[in-house]
Amino acid sequence: MFRVLNKVFDNNQRDVQRIVKTVVQPVNALEEETMKIGNLAEAFMALRQRVQEGGESLDDVIVPAFALIREAGRRSIGKRHYDVQLIGGAALHQGRIAEMRTGEGKTLVATLALALNALEGKGCHLVTVNDYLARVGMEEMGLLYRTLGLTVGLANRDLQPFEKQAAYACDITYVTNSELGFDYLRDNMAQSREQLVLRADSPLNFAIVDEVDSILIDEARTPLIISGAAEKATDLYYVYAKLVKRLQRGEPAEPGKRTEPTGDYTIDEKGKQVHVTEGGISKIERLLSIPDLYSPENMDKAHMITQAIRARELYQREKDYIVNAEGEVIIIDEFTGRSMPGRRYGEGLHQAIEAKEGVKIENENQTLATITYQNFFRLYNKFAGMTGTAKTEEKEFLDIYGSDVLVIPTNKPIIRQDAEDLVYRTRMGKYQAVVQEVAQMHATGRPILIGTASIDTSEQLSELLKAAGIPHSVLNAKYEAQEASIVAQAGRSGTVTIATNMAGRGTDIMLGGNAEYILGEAIEQNFGISRFAPEAEAFIKAISRQDPEAEQLGMKLPGMVPDFIRQAQQLQADTIADRERVRELGGLHIIGTERHESRRIDNQLRGRAGRQGDPGSSRFYVSFEDDLMRLFANDRVVAMMDRLGMDDTQPIEAKMVTGAIEKAQARVEDRNFGTRKQLLEFDNVMSKQRDEIYAQRREVLLGADEDVEETTEGMIADFTEMQLAYHAPTDQAPESWDLETLRTDMIDAMPQLETYDFEALRTMTPADAHAHLIEAVADSFDSRREELSPTMLNSLSRYVLLQVVDQHWKEHLHGMDVLRQGIGLRGYGQRDPFTEYKFEATNMFNDMIDNLKGEVTKFVFRMQFGQAS
Template sequence: MIKILESLFDSNEKQLNKVQVLVNKINTLEEEMSKLSDIELRDKTLYFRKKLRIDLETVRDDFYKYNKVELKKKLDQEKELLREILPEAFAVVREASKRIANHRHFDVQVMAGYVLFDNKVAELFTGEGKTLAANLPLYLYALTGRSAHLVTVNDYLAKRDAEWTGHILNSLGMTVSAINSGTQYKYITDEEALKRKGDEAKELIAEREKKAKEAGRLKYDHMSGVNLVECSKKEAYDCDVVYGTNNEFGFDYLRDNMVSNLDERVQGPRYFAIVDEADSILIDEARTPLIISTSAQASNEMYKQFSNLVNSLKIETHYSVDEKSNSVSLTDVGIDAVEKALKVKNIYEDPQLTYHLDNALKAKELYKLDDEYMVRDGEVLIVDEFTGRALPGRRYSEGLHQAIEAKEGVEVKRESRTMATITLQNYFRLYSYLSGMTGTALTEAEEFASIYHLDTIVVPTNRKVVRKDYNDVVYRTQIGKFRAIVEDIREHNEKGQPVLVGTTSVEKSEVLSTMLSKEGIAHEVLNAKHHEREAKIVAQAGQKGSVTIATNMAGRGTDIALGEGVKEVGGLYIIGSERHESRRIDNQLRGRSGRQGDPGESRFFVSFEDELMRLFGGDKMQMIMTQVGLDDDTPISMGILGKTIENAQKRIESHNYDIRKRLVEYDDVLNQQRNIIYDLRTKILEISNTPRDDLKDDLIKDIKYTLSLDVEQLQDELDGFGITRKESWDIPLLDKLNFKLNPLDISILKKILEHTDYLVQSQLEGDMEIDNIEERNLYIQLKNLITEETFENAVKRLKFKNSIEFFRSLEDLKTVERTKELKRLVLISYIEHIYMIGVGPMSELSKVLILQSIDRFWMEHLDNMQDLREGISLRNLAQRDPLVEYKNEGFRLFDTMLKTIDENVVNRFFKVRVVRREEALRAPIKTEKEEVKSISDNRPGKIAKQQTIKRDQKKIGRNDPCPCGSGKKYKKCHYPEFG
């Protein structure tokens, strides 16, 4: 580990030396930029875009015109041009910042700006101005005409920083927006604000200018929202620079891949993103997938039943708890008690029973009120373990949330079915260029490199850090520790030194608050409150005599300015009430003090009863506890303690890293499948969005051509066809039709002919011997596939009176000839159906059929993959690698899903008809709803459950090796004989 760190520091120093040369060059341009007028400075944006040869009208289409290899090559070439203009562009932004906000980028901020441009993680010490540094690469990448995204941790910061940055970048002709959950905003100038908002804007602008004058610069806390106006999400994403939260960016990506039309998409290309607080978003939240779901139809009564059941069970007697592995296990006594209560012989025979029992036990023992979750307004809200904030809208999956609701006696909401999901890890890997910035990155450098392929660069501070970090104070019990913390707060408060206390949970912060109130010490408490109020309180935490209790991450992103006289009493004093499982979180708390060379102090208080010490402290801690024999209020100070605590943190960090790494490996399987499905959906939307031409409504000519068509030759041409491969769309035989089929039509035709192949192959042999033709399986299957009207019209085109006569004509034919005639019948039925629907509406019909099938069965596939994921670990018992098994099983499930999609499209194609308005109004309500559902409703979960016909034998594909062992393709060998 030491060698790795030495290597990192050595590399860091070399790279910073290279960047310093660039910073010097930018500094030499400063005088030149200062001589430009405001208009001349603004015109630099147009100058840069002309130099880059950017066509703003078409540049965003690049992501759809090129394949991935071609796109990467183009973007990399473009990036080299950006690198050439970087010094001048950075100098322009620095000058604009000086004029608008009176903030001149320090050299270290310019360094950080280059690190971010070069797609690395920049570690900038707390208070070094990450927001200002980010403006440099955001402006540079946005010159390409594609949006540059800034990803932050909450709505308040996204909105605040977008408004502040808007003042600077708007002066350079750039547009800026903020994506919040539920609302979007775009930046407007003071003039526009006065026109839109009148006197309210006049007062807010005057107040902002007054504060800026007093402070000598435009500060973040001067932002009031006066320069923001609500807009559509599409307008927000069309801006040059877009601020938003990680969740909103990810959810918008998922929503964009559920739309029915291209113009409903909002996000656009994922080109360049800077992830603020990269450690929090890319690492801490990486294990939590983003999920869009719909309600399932399951009953909630069993959750209440099992909640009552587990309340009658006793720990150790009926079950044991393993906090390290976060699991609960029944004892033999517990199994007997549960089986007796449920009146079953073996609880493990019914998966539903074990499912509910497991969740009820976890809810009872592993998930604590005001720690992992809170109850507010009759709703169970998850509490973020790192910030202590409530997370409205988020729910535990797989029935756990319902089990907690039953435990707390609130309304048990229905379980959900996943419609779309992605992990943050895989979402951010979709960007062509990704960067990150945070105050604590070095401890996670290995993870940034292995998962995101991002190097970490530690940027030096503008001024030397003079904060005093004291050794930990360790107590035997938590109550003794808390009493010591209160006494320590009193001592520092009496001399006027501001104190910020960091806790690991809402529960702990409330315990401390109660103890401080009893002692008469005035204080503020921050946990799970509104981000804006939180930020304002944290901003005041540096005032003389203030005491603030907050979860470790509360108010992150907000500067804590020291009040008058605070430097003289030692600066801001940080107290950590407990060591976090990650050293990085502890360092973040300490970093709240000592910004920009200010004085400060920090100390952590620890007890043997803390979770970290209790679970991971090891035997040495237990030995010390028994040997020292001190009372609760006497601190322990031994050299071995600090090392033991650090080792415990390292073990947990390593364990959590392994979990996240394994999560990526598993999610990569689903990610590949998701990319295939989403690429297919996109291609379908693009094709259906293209206007059709050469439409001639002449059925007779097309039928005559189809009658003479070599169906086998047509299928050979269709073998290489694929919607996502444009080069395969040219089908010469189909081009001779009087109207042009688009690729979606051809795709459906290919599926129909393949399905006919299967029907013939599995049912034609010997089927002609049945006297009653209407009882033949093949006859029944075809009549089920094709509506009677279309079927009868088609056989008449073949010069037969009816379908019975047509089938009798097949009796004297050889198998291969029967096959040809049946496929010709299907082909003519297909042409008939298109003309019945109308050539024009056919594109929309094809699109709706395919998209509905994809969305429906993709949702089922996600459920299947989740079920597979939960049970795959049992393969370990058979000495098999669960990951390898998951990949293999996942591929088989995906392949089955694709085949099911094809079958569903084929089975529904001939059954859809266009209902005239008058006819629809006359039809019974039930029928009308069914019609609308079948051709118009593209929402998964709204489609009636399909009855799947299982094949008894695997179909032999026309291009598969022939089973006879000749080595030839089946279609070139025995297919004509047995086809």
């Protein structure tokens, strides 16, 4: 009955059928006609004219546009969009999250929505998780876009500002999520229009986010921050790193056993927090010879010692971070296993880790600009996403981003076999079982991909495989340079690959290996020609198709020799033969060495096998010493194993254990969602303030001179009214006004009022008195304009506004950081921390705006070009 109801209420299937009827079938009907078009660019630009000048919407032209894009793919890169890819393209255009299985061609799917939305002429962004995927995506699909008459660019962190401007000015721009976010923040710190890199007219129009769950969910716990050096002693971190070695870790209080915690400090591994005990506080005070660790003057010491303990106990080298050859501590993304150069832990934690490792400590930073990924991508007029795993997170996508998930059917049925988990008592017992299974499968020649959750596990397994005489490759944050090459060949027979977190790798694993990739690398190395150059691509595609014209196309490459062509043809033939052999063996086998805290990451690892109807299989190995099981799983299962006398060689394969694992993952996912939700709630408070400041700033930066003058004059008038309201309120009699202080404050800001008779205001009605002073201030501004000339006054006003706004905003962000760190303590006073935060933050922002207006007034009236008085 439930299956029948599910079919009746299956909105996903209904939406897919609607797209098939309104887009796919009409596009297919146009295919034969479209193939006869000689100049695709001319036809596509005609559609652009219909959109930009004829008033038609993108939905009006989606069918002919998709038909032209499909034909451009067939002609330029030899790839024709499948019908299911047309469905995915339509979903992306609608601003939805498209869930497409691994190997279904998401890179090609994105071209449909990007090219269609490029018709508006406002720019489109394809957002990836790393520079490699951005570059490869742009180079692979660039020929398709250019066939349609569109421009395509790449915006990476190595470009100069003028080069980035050119990249973002293209119809389609490939860029990483972090670089795009930082470019937005930097644009809102620019001091001139020339420093802007995003489009001035439509900076955030349409974006497709690749691996959308990785970027908008996994990475959403950490905001983007641009920092500047703060004045704070860093050598103290070395002192405290040594001090904490003299402290003893204890156990927390436990009802029924201990009423007080033991040791000098206790650890909360789930929340990644430490708690110093009363005994620990006394010991630290004795070691530092201070009377009170938590007195106001020692708060910095207390904070730095806490971070030193966290660095020692909760952050592990080779798992949470690595130390590179230059002695830099580089964070490892816990979800993708990638290193994240340039990213640093906040609040002194990174410095504490550097001290722990004995490397150079970089200065602590002060926040200059910050935004969460959630609030950043909500700034787009429209954005979409694509990934292999999103449906389980649909509620979060819908609640936070307003985007639902559409599951796109696979081009071919999935025939991968997923086995039940095997659960062992200890980690070493699990590893021995993994090695045993690898040895058995490797003996048959079947390719194996082993997924691990940390570099340490990767290297431990690597040592065990070496001891067993099994050749293998290791892929983790230490060896990212070889990443694409290792992944591309992970489907060859006899290949064993160990990979740290396969999420978002972006390179397809093809059974039998990827001859095109090897051939492209060889062309680049031997002939110095990019594999994406049109003549190189034509030769590679011809070899792939075993086209008789491959030899003629190859000889057009500079320096090409017949021997190389014969080797290339043999390589392709060997790959095809190996592909059939691997299929007969059962395809790629996936081994997960532990369950990740997110089920999506496990599913992404599994999804590496069984692409495009290929055979494949997967199994996860788990132990009760794994972090997930140790922290969250049910202790009763361990007790049961003890009662049964089970040892390391006997695994459990039962639904009871699988259920415990899934519950543990669900608990961690709930905790992480809570973290992201709380981060967003707090950032939403700042988001409104940020939007107001950035809008004001952009108006000053890009506005006409008269607009800047009007803004400046408005701020001066507001400042005057604030002073009047404070010193000469209208609800008081004039004789009680504090005109002496009013005079002092006004002349301090505007020396031109030195001769103004403030005492005369007492003779007027309150309304007339206010109007009289405001008019005098306006006259002073007119005199200032004549003194400097309108052009110079506008230049001065623009400069002052930007400088003053930036300085006050920076100080406000610091104040907000301090408020955010301490606001949790309000909970002990039975007050809601979030409500208190909103109240305090609003007051702080209003005070900042008032102070800002006063400082702008003072600078405009006092500053001279070349000097300040």
